[in-house]
Amino acid sequence: MDNRPVARKKNVQEGGTGVARRGEGRDQGPVGSSGGMHKTSSGTSGSGTGRPVHTYKQTQSASRGAKIGGGISLPIIIIAVIFMFMKGGLTSQTTNPSNNYTPQPTANYTDNGTVTAPVSSGSNTGSSGISGGAGITGGSGITGGSGHSGGSGLSDFYNYFTQQTGGTVSQSTAETLPANTSELNTSVASGTPGKRTRILGKGRDVTTIMVYMCGTDLESRSSMGTSDLVEMTKASLGSNINLLVYTGGCSRWQNNVVSSNVNQIYKITNGQMERLVADDGRKPMTDPNTLSAFIRWCAANYPANRYDLIFWDHGGGSISGYGYDEKYKASGSMDLTKIHKALTDGGVEFDFVGFDACLMATAETALVVANHADYMIASEEAEPG
DSSP states (O other): OOOOOGGGSOOOOSSSSOOOOBBBBBOOTTTTTTTTTOOOTTTSBBBSSSSOOOHHHHHHHHHOOOETTTTHHHHHHHHHHHHHHHOSSSOOOOTTTTTTTOOOOEEEOOTTSSSSSSSSSOOSSSSSSSSSSSSBBSSSSSSSSSBBSSSSTTHHHHHHHHHOOOOOOOEEEEEEEHOOOOOOOOOOOOOOOOOSOOOTTOOOEEEEEEEEEEEEHHHHHHHHOOOOHHHHHTSSSTTTTEEEEEEEEEEEEESSSOHHHHHHHHEEEETTEEEEOOOOOOOTSSHHHHHHHHHHHHHHSOOSSEEEEEESSOOOOHHHOOOOSSSSSOOOOHHHHHHHHHHHHHHHOOEEEEETTTTTTOOHHHHTTTTTTEEOOSSSSOOOO
């Protein structure tokens, strides 16, 4: 099922005219046919009575013959070349008298990365190699030294940039370092405050998860909120986990459980949605007071040593923050300042604060959440429905 909002889909309309296939002209038949619009031999536009330009040029070339070099025909050139071969006018020259150069054998690369000098030598521009030395470009190797590019090994870039001219040097330090197999450094920098949440472990932790679900057009148009609620009911939750959902911000919920008129609170457990608060009034969900009241209610009715908060809706990152209430459009979004106020007034320190919303993983968002939680879970990208 395609769960994206309509606004995220391409707007494909029906009833329009068909698109011409590739290779067909506009109302004139296939491109290149005699019925298409071509340029005639006279250079004016016609309706298919004249020949295409390329056909005209080919005909002219065939009638005149191939002319090369200002009027000399190709057959004459061919005859002249054959005559010169017969008379020995063209010979293959294997040596260059000016350089007297004999091609050198390829240098020998050994397993340890060194290069030995060529077996034989020439006399081109230098002593016994090319451009001086017994090798190529000086020294007994290539580009100086006894190795390639100034070192004793191949691709030794450090030595290439530091000792290009002569000398035998060892391989660069980077090639001799041991592999990085150490364990991850999990130490905490000095001055860092301790974690707010104390994990008990061994099954003793009680966790209260608060899902602040502002349905908006994601639900009214594409039932994405309903889909996520169904997913929550399919989860296996232990008795020490309280999963609480606050609903609102939507003109029409696509299920027969959640009210479209008032805000409500549900608890999800064992595949069921239990309605805890049937009518929490009509409040804009982008109002920080609505969120802080929900946080306080959860902490008072479902105390735990681990609290988690998830924002569910649209997101705009550092610029516009979180949320859009479909029923209270004038209330705007809950920007980072309002989020900070809501979390402060809620009076709860969180194990993590998550954003099931687009674009909220910014440094500015993290700076706000750092005042209220040990961890933040968010996306830098636009989230799928």
